[in-house]
Amino acid sequence: MRLSRFFMPILRDTPKEAEIISHQLMLRAGMIRQESAGIYSWLPMGFKVLKRIEQIVREEQDRTGAIEVLMPTIQSADLWRKSGRYDAYGPEMLRIKDRGERDMLYGPTNEEMITDIFRQGVKSYKELPRNLYHIQWKFRDERRPRFGIMRGREFLMKDAYSFDLTAEAGKHSYNKMFVAYLRTFARMGLKAIPMRADTGPIGGDSSHEFLILADTGESAVFFDRDFYDMNWNEFSVDYDNVGDVAKVVGEFTSKYAASDEKHDTTEFEKRVSEAKRMSGRGIEIGHIFFFGDKYTKPLGCVVQGPTGEQIALQSGSYGIGVSRLAAAVIEASHDTAGIIWPMQVAPFQVGLINLKVGDAATDAACADLYAKLEKAGIDVLYDDTDERAGGKFATMDLIGLPFQLVVGPKGLKDGVVEVKTRAGGAKETMTAEAAVSKLVEAVKGKP
Ligand code: ATP
Ligand code: MG
Numbered sequence: 001m002r003l004s005r006f007f008m009p010i011l012r013d014t015p016k017e018a019e020i021i022s023h024q025l026m027l028r029a030g031m032i033r034q035e036s037a038g039i040y041s042w043l044p045m046g047f048k049v050l051k052r053i054e055q056i057v058r059e060e061q062d063r064t065g066a067i068e069v070l071m072p073t074i075q076s077a078d079l080w081r082k083s084g085r086y087d088a089y090g091p092e093m094l095r096i097k098d099r100g101e102r103d104m105l106y107g108p109t110n111e112e113m114i115t116d117i118f119r120q121g122v123k124s125y126k127e128l129p130r131n132l133y134h135i136q137w138k139f140r141d142e143r144r145p146r147f148g149i150m151r152g153r154e155f156l157m158k159d160a161y162s163f164d165l166t167a168e169a170g171k172h173s174y175n176k177m178f179v180a181y182l183r184t185f186a187r188m189g190l191k192a193i194p195m196r197a198d199t200g201p202i203g204g205d206s207s208h209e210f211l212i213l214a215d216t217g218e219s220a221v222f223f224d225r226d227f228y229d230m231n232w233n234e235f236s237v238d239y240d241n242v243g244d245v246a247k248v249v250g251e252f253t254s255k256y257a258a259s260d261e262k263h264d265t266t267e268f269e270k271r272v273s274e275a276k277r278m279s280g281r282g283i284e285i286g287h288i289f290f291f292g293d294k295y296t297k298p299l300g301c302v303v304q305g306p307t308g309e310q311i312a313l314q315s316g317s318y319g320i321g322v323s324r325l326a327a328a329v330i331e332a333s334h335d336t337a338g339i340i341w342p343m344q345v346a347p348f349q350v351g352l353i354n355l356k357v358g359d360a361a362t363d364a365a366c367a368d369l370y371a372k373l374e375k376a377g378i379d380v381l382y383d384d385t386d387e388r389a390g391g392k393f394a395t396m397d398l399i400g401l402p403f404q405l406v407v408g409p410k411g412l413k414d415g416v417v418e419v420k421t422r423a424g425g426a427k428e429t430m431t432a433e434a435a436v437s438k439l440v441e442a443v444k445g446k447p
Contacts, residue, residue, distance in 0.1 A: 038145025038153030339400030355408030
């Protein structure tokens with residue numbers, strides 16, 4: 001993409017209304033624009049990041065065997081009356097009437113609808129287990145929308161729903177999502193600590209929130225220092241292997257980690273030695289929940305079991321804040337100059353800076369590099385504008401692409417260009433050819 005033809009409304013000054021760094025940087029980098037409280041347009045730069053995050057989430061869900069669907073944003077109130085949540089939900093639910101005076105709502109979540117879909121579509125235990133998910137906009141009329149898209153009113157969520165015959169099988173479905181979440185967040189460069197959360201009527205170990213540490217987080221968190229040394233890499237497990245999956249989950253759940261609502265000081269002190277007791281603040285990016293037959297019973301979601309009896313299914317729901325993640329990644333990865341995108345979610349992988357637009361040799365060298373990188377499948381943002389060099393550098397640092405490729409007449413005279421790595425700021429000069437190989441290898445991996 002040539003910057004001269006792109007749409008990236010950069011702000012030089014920090015907008016006063018933005019209290020936290022991710023909100024400031026998203027506005028400054030021209031990623032989002034507020035339309036009304038907690039409701040945002042995603043401008044091209046932001047939208048590209050959102051799509052990348054969404055795709056990682058999708059790939060990791062698919063890997064577990066979950067199946068993607070798409071349910072509507074607008075729902076009928078009827079189903080919610082059956083589950084009892086229409087009245088219970090409160091003012092966070094945006095309630096609407098259609099022209100026929102029917103009660104409708106903008107979905108804050110989809111347990112009722114998916115349970116009804118499943119009820120109609122599945123009759124026998126032989127069709128279990130299943131996990132259906134979608135990535136769809138939600139609306140919650142939050143009391144205090146704030147921090148930009150971090151706590152929006154309209155936000156993009158991945159929500160998955162598992163259905164099993166027995167609680168034991170349901171536990172495996174839950175554990176698969178647990179591992180998928182670890183993998184998903186690790187791919188975005190995030191260390192998300194699973195913390196036990198409120199479980200409601202089921203009790204036990206059946207709800208976890210995934211939080212990343214950040215000073216601006218809304219929850220206070222308490223955890224074992226050992227989490228820092230955990231294996232956060234893309235560990236691979238065989239999702240069909242119940243024991244394997246449970247083992248990974250056990251490694252994480254055996255260590256103490258809780259957010260303020262579930263924190264128990266006595267237990268913390270008993271289980272974690274003083275030197276290892278950590279506390280701080282965290283941002284919730286995912287939440288998984290096993291709730292048995294809480295929705296399947298009232299909604300009549302039953303199947304015929306092996307001996308002919310009707311059995312209410314065991315289900316769980318699993319949410320990821322897809323749009324919130326864009327902000328969470330920035331909270332975890334930035335410096336005073338701007339954003340530092342991890343490769344996997346970067347809107348473009350390389351920013352190509354032409355230091356002297358109009359100089360024939362520089363223009364030709366840039367055009368050649370641009371074509372070669374694009375041909376290798378790298379997303380390049382080519383700054384071909386006539387802004388002065390200082391401004392171009394500041395903009396590239398602000399938008400945080402993993403690599404900058406700087407081309408000017410001086411270097412070209414010596415036959416070199418400069419490659420800057422945004423994280424850490426290391427600069428290297430090399431031939432244009434070497435730069436292409438280096439960048440292709442860094443983005444695409446060794447050939
Ligand atoms: P919170 O405690 O932050 O209000 P929640 O527990 O109500 O969130 P869930 O119903 O668990 O949220 O939703 C699943 C995920 O959706 C959350 O883990 C979070 O990442 C994201 N999410 C929830 N509310 C918002 C919001 N208002 N704006 C952006 N993302 C949100
Ligand atoms: Mg939650």
